[in-house]
Amino acid sequence: MQKISRYLFFIVLFSFFASQSSFAKENKIDLDLKEFIFGHLEDSYEWHITNIGDKRISIPLPVILHSKQTGWHLFLSSQFRKNNGTYKGFSIAPKGSNYEGKIIEYDASGIEIRPLDLSFTKTACSVFINGILLIVIILSVAHWYKSSNHVEAPKGFVGFMEMFITALVNDIIKPTIGDNYRKFTPFLLTLFFFILLNNIMGLIPIFPGGANVTGNISITFVLAFCSFIAINVFGSRAYWKGIIWPDVPIWMKAPPFPILPIIEFFGIFIKPFALMIRLFANIFAGHTIILVLSSLIFITATLGFAINAGMAIVSILFSVFMLFLELLVAFIQAYIFTMLSSMFIGFAQEKK
Amino acid sequence: MLLLVLLQAVVKAEIYRLGATISAGIIAFAASFGISKIGTQAINATARQPEAANDIRTTMIVSAALIEGVSLFGVIVCLMAFFF
Numbered sequence: 001m002q003k004i005s006r007y008l009f010f011i012v013l014f015s016f017f018a019s020q021s022s023f024a025k026e027n028k029i030d031l032d033l034k035e036f037i038f039g040h041l042e043d044s045y046e047w048h049i050t051n052i053g054d055k056r057i058s059i060p061l062p063v064i065l066h067s068k069q070t071g072w073h074l075f076l077s078s079q080f081r082k083n084n085g086t087y088k089g090f091s092i093a094p095k096g097s098n099y100e101g102k103i104i105e106y107d108a109s110g111i112e113i114r115p116l117d118l119s120f121t122k123t124a125c126s127v128f129i130n131g132i133l134l135i136v137i138i139l140s141v142a143h144w145y146k147s148s149n150h151v152e153a154p155k156g157f158v159g160f161m162e163m164f165i166t167a168l169v170n171d172i173i174k175p176t177i178g179d180n181y182r183k184f185t186p187f188l189l190t191l192f193f194f195i196l197l198n199n200i201m202g203l204i205p206i207f208p209g210g211a212n213v214t215g216n217i218s219i220t221f222v223l224a225f226c227s228f229i230a231i232n233v234f235g236s237r238a239y240w241k242g243i244i245w246p247d248v249p250i251w252m253k254a255p256p257f258p259i260l261p262i263i264e265f266f267g268i269f270i271k272p273f274a275l276m277i278r279l280f281a282n283i284f285a286g287h288t289i290i291l292v293l294s295s296l297i298f299i300t301a302t303l304g305f306a307i308n309a310g311m312a313i314v315s316i317l318f319s320v321f322m323l324f325l326e327l328l329v330a331f332i333q334a335y336i337f338t339m340l341s342s343m344f345i346g347f348a349q350e351k352k
Numbered sequence: 353m354l355l356l357v358l359l360q361a362v363v364k365a366e367i368y369r370l371g372a373t374i375s376a377g378i379i380a381f382a383a384s385f386g387i388s389k390i391g392t393q394a395i396n397a398t399a400r401q402p403e404a405a406n407d408i409r410t411t412m413i414v415s416a417a418l419i420e421g422v423s424l425f426g427v428i429v430c431l432m433a434f435f436f
Contacts (some may be wrong), residue, residue: 171410274421278406281424 014309018328020301026063031298037291041212041284042101045077045092049207059207061125065090067105067115077119095307123219126201126211133208134197139249168192172339176346184345187230191223192338199283199330203290205325214333215284224276227341232268235348271344275337282333286326293319372433375426383423387416 016247039048048058067073070089089106090329091324093099097112103119104112144150154162173188174181176337179257198219201209243264252260296315300308394412398405 085410277425277428278417278421281428282420284426285427332413332417336421339414 017176031295031301033295033299036295036298037288038209041215041287042291043121043216044101045080045103045119045121047122047125047207047211061122062120063103064118064120065103065115066118069105069107075312101266122211123213123216126208126213127198129208129221130198130201130213131194133201134193138193165189166234166291168338172335174343176339176342177349178346180349183234184230184342187226188338188342191226191341192334195223195334195337196331199334200327202283203326203330212284212287214279217280220276220280223279223337224272227275227344228269228272230341231272231344231348234345236351238350238352239348246282271340275340279333279337282329286322286329290319290322290326293322368433369390372430375433376430379423379430383420390415390419403419 045063046058046060048056050057060076063073063077063079065073067090073088073090075087080092084090090103091105093102093104093112097104097113099114102114103117104148107113138161141158141161144154153159169181169185169191173185177184195214198213202212204210204213244261246260246264248260252258291326293315297308297312300311390412394408397408
């Protein structure tokens, strides 16, 4: 009986693939691969959840614009779906223009110009949602320590977070920064948990997750910029002396060709730049691979039952493997970003 | 004259795609070569001194992630060549 039910399960599963393949062939459904993949990786003015049949289900997000001609505007992005794409003179730029996908308006001579765009886009909305989630998680853990004087060690989730945070502080932050590590601990721990939570939420396919936050170079730029400020604004005198007039032979730092000071000066900018690109590229590449593997099923949908079923099995296996790998990458990238930031801060805090 | 015709053929045949894909393959090969060296040395070091296994594992993962960061610099350049 168990063997029959096992075979029945697989037969039912394959019959889904057969119906899908014949349906796709009849209706000549064409998959626009580029639009599918970039639609999931890029920012947008609405949060698209799914298409049921022909109906498109998405959450409209507020659009906040300031145009030099007509002043401030605030409206929901669902206005762009009515009235064939224009609303009060604003429209989303079509394919082929410089500002493809962004809101533009036309000035008196018909040229496209971009108004000041402070919209609450999908990435911004996701940053807010993940930020609120992070605040709720961390503050609920911190609350345990404030409420009544506990003698025993915490258990459960609070215990896990305590283990995690003390491991971070004792293994990364304290050894690399040295004596005044407590000044930088809030920033570094926030950095770690923010990047970790956003990486993980980027892997969840449905609503609150699924927005490509850390795979967006603007977000990683801001994170790297915060590290840049933490490294350089609080740098010690010895740090700046080591950049402008290091302890090397005179011919390497004297005015006609001050080789080492120039190299060190570029190093100030290249280190956070590498942090930014490393996080962005890892997460972006991971999301791209998962999307491509998932779309293998749809690409082969019109090619017949056998190929489609085979590709579906391959795609499912690879996707599951890649998702596990992406979980590991999410944690490792957060760890590396925090570790390198604290190492650079430690270098800048050296007293001699 | 011939060069002009050749250049036009190259652009029309989208050979930049060939360049981008071959570069991506070279990057994958280079990154895996570098990281395999780290893995080998980590295994050797753990075999020599099993008590240090945790420290060695941490160092290995950190070095692997740094090398992967550099390889993904190259992947970004390939993506840009492909789509822009």
